[in-house]
Each structure stands twice: as C-alpha cells, then as structure tokens.
Amino acid sequence: MSSAVFSTSAARSRHFIFDAESAPETGPDLRRPQSTVKNRQSTILSNVVPASQLEVRPAPQMVSSGIAALDALTGGLPRGCLTEICGPASSGRTTLLLAALAAATQRGEFCAVVDASDALNPQSVAYSDVELGRLLWVRCGENTLPKQNLPKEKKTFKSEQQYAEHSLEQLLHATDLLLESGGFGLIALDLGDLPPQTARRIPLTTWFRFRRAVEHTPTVLLSIERQSIAGSCSSLLLKLESHRIEPTNLPASVPVHTQLLTELKITAEIVRSRMERQPPCSEITFAGKTAWAG
Amino acid sequence: MFACIFVPNFPLAALYRAQPELRAQPVAIFEGKPPLEKIFAVNDIADRAGIAPGMTKAQAELCSELTLRPRSLLQESTAHAALLDCAQSFSPRVEDAACDTALIDLAGMESLFGPLPEIANHLFQCAASLGLDAHISVASNPDAAILAARGLPGVTVIPSGQEAEYLAPLPIEVLFANYSIDQSKVDDEKNKERLNSIQHDQKEEDCFLETLTRWGIRDLRALAALPEIALSERLGQSGLRLRQLALGAVSHTLVPLEASPVFEEAIELEYPILLLEPLAFLLNRLLDQICARLSARALATQELRLTLELENFSNRPSAINDGRAKICFQRTLRLPLPMLDAKLFLKLLQLDLNAHPPGAPILKIHLAAEPTRPRSAQGSLFLPPTPEPEKLELTLARIVGLVGESRVGALELLDTHRTEGFRMKRFMPALMSEGQKHLSRNSVPGTRNSEATVAALRMFRPPLRASVTLENGELARIICSKKKEVQGTVLWKAGPWRSSGDWWDREAWSRDEWDIALQNSEGIVLYRLMHDLLGGDWFVEGTYD
Numbered sequence: 158m159s160s161a162v163f164s165t166s167a168a169r170s171r172h173f174i175f176d177a178e179s180a181p182e183t184g185p186d187l188r189r190p191q192s193t194v195k196n197r198q199s200t201i202l203s204n205v206v207p208a209s210q211l212e213v214r215p216a217p218q219m220v221s222s223g224i225a226a227l228d229a230l231t232g233g234l235p236r237g238c239l240t241e242i243c244g245p246a247s248s249g250r251t252t253l254l255l256a257a258l259a260a261a262t263q264r265g266e267f268c269a270v271v272d273a274s275d276a277l278n279p280q281s282v283a284y285s286d287v288e289l290g291r292l293l294w295v296r297c298g299e300n301t302l303p304k305q306n307l308p309k310e311k312k313t314f315k316s317e318q319q320y321a322e323h324s325l326e327q328l329l330h331a332t333d334l335l336l337e338s339g340g341f342g343l344i345a346l347d348l349g350d351l352p353p354q355t356a357r358r359i360p361l362t363t364w365f366r367f368r369r370a371v372e373h374t375p376t377v378l379l380s381i382e383r384q385s386i387a388g389s390c391s392s393l394l395l396k397l398e399s400h401r402i403e404p405t406n407l408p409a410s411v412p413v414h415t416q417l418l419t420e421l422k423i424t425a426e427i428v429r430s431r432m433e434r435q436p437p438c439s440e441i442t443f444a445g446k447t448a449w450a451g
Numbered sequence: 452m453f454a455c456i457f458v459p460n461f462p463l464a465a466l467y468r469a470q471p472e473l474r475a476q477p478v479a480i481f482e483g484k485p486p487l488e489k490i491f492a493v494n495d496i497a498d499r500a501g502i503a504p505g506m507t508k509a510q511a512e513l514c515s516e517l518t519l520r521p522r523s524l525l526q527e528s529t530a531h532a533a534l535l536d537c538a539q540s541f542s543p544r545v546e547d548a549a550c551d552t553a554l555i556d557l558a559g560m561e562s563l564f565g566p567l568p569e570i571a572n573h574l575f576q577c578a579a580s581l582g583l584d585a586h587i588s589v590a591s592n593p594d595a596a597i598l599a600a601r602g603l604p605g606v607t608v609i610p611s612g613q614e615a616e617y618l619a620p621l622p623i624e625v626l627f628a629n630y631s632i633d634q635s636k637v638d639d640e641k642n643k644e645r646l647n648s649i650q651h652d653q654k655e656e657d658c659f660l661e662t663l664t665r666w667g668i669r670d671l672r673a674l675a676a677l678p679e680i681a682l683s684e685r686l687g688q689s690g691l692r693l694r695q696l697a698l699g700a701v702s703h704t705l706v707p708l709e710a711s712p713v714f715e716e717a718i719e720l721e722y723p724i725l726l727l728e729p730l731a732f733l734l735n736r737l738l739d740q741i742c743a744r745l746s747a748r749a750l751a752t753q754e755l756r757l758t759l760e761l762e763n764f765s766n767r768p769s770a771i772n773d774g775r776a777k778i779c780f781q782r783t784l785r786l787p788l789p790m791l792d793a794k795l796f797l798k799l800l801q802l803d804l805n806a807h808p809p810g811a812p813i814l815k816i817h818l819a820a821e822p823t824r825p826r827s828a829q830g831s832l833f834l835p836p837t838p839e840p841e842k843l844e845l846t847l848a849r850i851v852g853l854v855g856e857s858r859v860g861a862l863e864l865l866d867t868h869r870t871e872g873f874r875m876k877r878f879m880p881a882l883m884s885e886g887q888k889h890l891s892r893n894s895v896p897g898t899r900n901s902e903a904t905v906a907a908l909r910m911f912r913p914p915l916r917a918s919v920t921l922e923n924g925e926l927a928r929i930i931c932s933k934k935k936e937v938q939g940t941v942l943w944k945a946g947p948w949r950s951s952g953d954w955w956d957r958e959a960w961s962r963d964e965w966d967i968a969l970q971n972s973e974g975i976v977l978y979r980l981m982h983d984l985l986g987g988d989w990f991v992e993g994t995y996d
Contacts, residue, residue: 223904224904245973245974245976246909246936246973246976246994246996247974247975247976247977247994247995247996248996249906249996250996251907251908251909251996252904252905252906252907252996254907255905255907256904256905264835265834265835266835266836267835267836267837267838267880274912275858275910275912276909276910276911276912276993277909277910278907278908278909278910278993279862279864279872279873280864280872280873280908281905281907281908282862283862283864284905285905285907286905289861289862289863289864290861290879291861291880292861292862293859293860293861293878294859294860294861294862294875295850295854295858295859296854296858296859297854297858298854298858298912299854299855299858317933327853327854330853331850331853331854334846334849334850334853335846335850337846338838338839338842338843338845338846339836339838339839339842340836340837340838340839340842340843340880341836341838342835342836349909349996350909374836375835375836376836398974399974399975416943416944416945416946417945418945418966418977418995420906421906421977421995443904444904445904445905445906445907446903446904446905446906447905447906447995448905448906
C-alpha cells in the first residue's frame, strides 16, 4: 500500500508564508471561527522575519593577546566570545594565558583566573608583567566548608577522579558567579591539568550558557584545556604544540649544569575561527623565553 | 521655631521596634530582680484588660493572653539613638531633652524643607520609618513644643502667640516627665550622679502633682488661671514656673547635642534560636533599622560587627541560673568600600554565618555599624569595565563559600626565595580603579612594554613525589606513582641549581632544582624536578607550559 505525504498548506491551498505582510487572505470556505489557536498563529507569524531582513550581527571587537605574532595570525582575542586554547603539556598554553592577562591588566582591565588544578605559579605571573592587584585567582580543589553546627571537616576524596570532578564542579559554579557579576575584561578557565575524560563531562549546554553570558559584554572568555571540548560554542579555537626538543650530544668534558632552558618554542594553529578576518597563514611559531634567559 | 519629637510609652516603643508583631497584642514590660519583678509599662490593650504598672509579675501572669517581656535597656538606648538620628537628619541643632524626647531648632530650615507643617509631617514620616510612633509638635519656644508633643497626638503646629490656647486643654500630668531609670543596671559613676539628680527632681514633681490634684487643678487652663502671687506663696518659684509653662511663656535655650553617633541595634530573644533561617529574619529587621538611621545622617558603613550571645550549658549544675553560662560569638564584616544596602549586608552575613556557624543556640543578637562618609565616584565613558563593588562583594562571598576563604583573592608576593613565597590578599578593584589615572600616558593600550613573551611554569600542588633512578650520578629515569603520565627516561636535563633559606627558622629549606625533559604519550614535556636536601626526597614541582 503506497502512502503519500502531503504538506498541510498545500492541502489547504495556502501559500507558504515568508513575509508576514503578504499573508494571503483566506476565503470564506477556509475561514475558521475565532479561537486562541488562530490568535497564537497570527502572533507567531507576525514575529517571523524573512532572512533578507535579518540584522547583521556586528563583528566582535578584538583585543591584543599580548603576543604580536599571535595577534597577526588571529587579529587578537574577540570580546564577548569564547576562545579555546588547547594543547598538550609544555605546548605553551599557560604562556599564552599569562601574556593575555598581562595585556588585559596593562589596558586597565580586571581579570579572573578560575584554576581547576590550582596550578598558577605566582612568580611566572609576576615575570609576565601581570598587574597582580587586577588579577582575581580562584583556586579550586579543596573544600573546607563546615557542615551546619559541626566543627570544620575536610572533604576526603577516594580517588583522583573524584577530586578532579569536585574541582570541575567548583570551577563551573565559580565561573557562573563571575559571569553573572560582570565587569571583568578577561575571565580564564584553566582546565589544563584536568584529565580529558573529566573535562569532556562538561555538557555543551554549559558552554552555551557561558557563551550567552558573555555575549554583548566586553569580557573575553578564555578556556585552556588539553583537547577541544566546547564544540561549536567557541568562536576561536587555537591548537598549540611545542617544538620537538632534540637531545644534544654533549662531549664528556662539558658539565651538565652548563645546560640552560632558555626558551619554549610554541606553534599556534587556528583550527576554527568565526571571525570575518581572513588570517594571513594557518599557523605561526613564537618563542617564550624563560625569566632567567635575559 | 522649635520642633519636638516625643515617643509616648517609650519602653514599649523600643520593644515594638524590635518586635512589631506585638503591637496588636496585650503586652506588658516588667523589671526588677526575681521574684520581686513588677510591671513597668503596659500598652493600651493590656491596660483595658486590667493590667497596670506596679502589679507584680505573678499577678500579671494570671492574664493568659498577656505577653510579658523583660525590660531591655539596650533596646531603649538604640531606640533613643534612632530618635536622635531622626532629629539630626533635619537640623544640626538638636537637644537630647530626655530619652523619649528630642528638640530641634528649625531656624533656617524652611528654605530647605518647606513650610512648618511640611517639616512636621516629614519628621513624623522619618520617625515612622525608623520604627517610632512619635508625636510631633512645632511651637515658638522649646517648652511649649514639649508640652504639646506630650499631650497632643499626631502632628501639631502651634502658631506663634497661640501657645496658651493650644496648651489649655492638656492635663497637668504633661508638665511632669514620668520616666524612671533602673538603678541596678547603671554602672557608670557619671550616670549614677545624674540618676540621683533625676530621682530628686521626680520626688519634687510628684509632690507638686499631688498638691495640684488636691486643689482640683486638672488641666493647664486651670493652672494658668491661678493667681501668680498666691501660687508663689504656696509652691514657690517652682510653682510659678509651672504656671508659666502652662501659659506657654517659658523658653529655655537649646543645649545642642555633641555626642558622636553610635549605630547599634540589638534584640533579646524570648527563646533560643537554633537555625540560621529565623536568625536571618531578625538580622534583616536590624539591618533595615541601621541602614535607615545611617541614611538619615547621610552616612554609610564599611564595617559591621555581629555579636551573638549563645547558650552554653555548663557541666556543673547551678541553682541560680539553671546551670547556663552565656558565651559570645562575634563576626566582623569588613567591606572594601562604604556601602549602604541592607539586602547586600544580609546576604553577606548569611554567607559568612553559613561558613562559620555559631555552634550553639542564640539568646541575643547585637549588630553594630561603623559609620563613615559615603563614597563618591565620578563615572566616565572611556574607562575600562570595572566590577560593581556591591555585586563583586557578594560574588566573592559566594565563591569563598565554595572554595574556602584562603583560596580566592589577589596575589601578593612575599620577600623570600622560597618556592611558594606568596599569600592571598583581598581582591579590591575599587581601590585599584583610582590608580587608573596614573597609567602611563605614553603606553599605547593593547601592547606590553616588553616584547618578549615569558615562558610560564605550571605548579603541581602539592608537589608530586618522584622516584629517581641515577646512572653514574646522572638523572636517568623518573617515576611518579600519583601521576602516571609523569614518568619516563630523562631525555635532557639542566641543573642542578642550589638554593636555601630561613636557616635561622624552624622552616629552613634547602633544595636542588633541575629542568628535565621526559617523553610521554603526548610528546616531550619539560618538568622542574626538585631534590629536598634536608629530607632527601625528590619531587616534580611543575611543568613548563
């Protein structure tokens, strides 16, 4: 037995309505008695805007990331958008984060870092020229909240996984509070040391909520992680890699302590960008010098 | 012209400020040492039920519907302070005539507040907003204003020259202040002298009242009609003065108040509170009153002190107070900026008490605010965004409740070479904002002064204990049991660099640092390895990232 699917409008000999102003009049045969359903339909139809009349969303304002080479690649970091920076350990994520914080604080803005693993090094922050008084550091992990009317108890965790999940919960809650408060030029979520399987547990709805919270605000929302987890919610996704370190063959007479770590060579690649600007190339390489390199 | 604010039945008015729900019930206040407590003040409903001042507490308790409350001098003092705040919000020249009476010099106030009836109405509304059901009167001299306020309810404005007409129908009792101070609760020597003086004056006034009553003088009209010479022969100069008062012809010079304002509110509870929810309800009321008083003086506050008197059952049984000894629990809320938002203060106190609960039932609540000038800030269109102080304070309090007090804030580096040589301090963007004006004019927004990017180190907190294998005295292999990915053959190393410090202290430290490269599944990772020379252990401190 064959079956046919008919369009409801075609069955009623009505045109598809694209423009609310050109809604055809219904003939006497098709006239329905006044009902709330018809009123609701007309309300919905009156709100339909054809694609040709949609407002053009303005391009987000870009601000310096603190690294000239990266600004040349991406145009900077977009305000009111989520930017993801992902890469393995020693790929330069934290270096980029501190450079962005320094640039933001030098502009006179206040910044916040929500640190899931309590990994921020104050000396590195100071060496990066970040104005310490403009940086709010939220260190997730421990919980020493006392229960009602009982002495203080430290929460004990049965495994690293449980500890990581607890930190993640604190990070998400603290981020919600900071986004609601507003007034920050840059809010960074440091998920760099969280296991990928834990970081992936953040639902996309949460990222969507974060993105909506910063939309139409001057806040740059930055997320540092090992792998991309925000999906299409991020407007800019950068992937970082460190250059392979070749072990040098030292002659026997040269002592080991003459070796010195002087720089970290970082390669940054744009994986996804919703900015209208066309980048001049797909990846760049820059170096992060250690504080003692001079 | 002078205005008088008079609060009738002052002890009850002070009680109503703390517990407004008692207005519709028969209420009596008692004082004295048990078992000789006597009724001190009653409201109209209790009066109609037959309860009168002077009754014993045991007699009053026979009335089952009666609500009995002990007299609270602290509540009365806060009500008195609220009365003065109301007066001083209109004029700087205020006399503290009595604990239930304030006199205001209205000279020059008409150009600010409008005509006299409007000023009187505003005074009435201001007193009502502070929880005081007051009588307001305006007259050409302070004494006539006091008598009119005592005798005439609501708002009364006596035109100049008509004082005698307005005062005529008032009973003679208005001439005599009927307020006593509980001697047992006065500790201050200076107050004791004043107390003795007041008691002497009261005895004299009681004598005059009795005499005039025996003469059949019921109202001020009758007193004013008495012959001057005959009155002075029988009652002396005091009698003459009473006659002049009845005519509204006495005027004393206002003695302005110079005391510094104290913004405190307190409430004593009938039964102990166990949960924080009902406590929040009472705190809300106290905060509203304190904020209203601060607002009346155009002040704000930067510090709130909450003192809770807790119930504590001692181990030894005692026959006097059922074995209960009271202990105090104090919390201080320090704000980064002067603020005046009762809802914000309540939320901050709730969050603080959730994090630091009292731990015992609460018997008494005392809240004090340190007054300060309100902040003034000039906005600008071109300054970078700044968090709003009130919102930020609430956000930080919530985050503190989440992660702990010492784990949120701004960084401060300490003057030491120790690895974790820093501490967390309070994040105060409002103070930093003033420094925005000092930003270098030569610096272009968006670029850093230094072109070099600094490689960062990510820390492991706590540091990861490592097992290190040496080959020929060189680092060969690292294994971290806690973090599986931090292990492998050492591909490259630099070091050691030795540092030590605080050798004169218990927390002396001495360490060798290495920078090493390990190969793991994600690639080559650079770590900082530390050898504790005092303990002998190896730790992986962080990752270069």
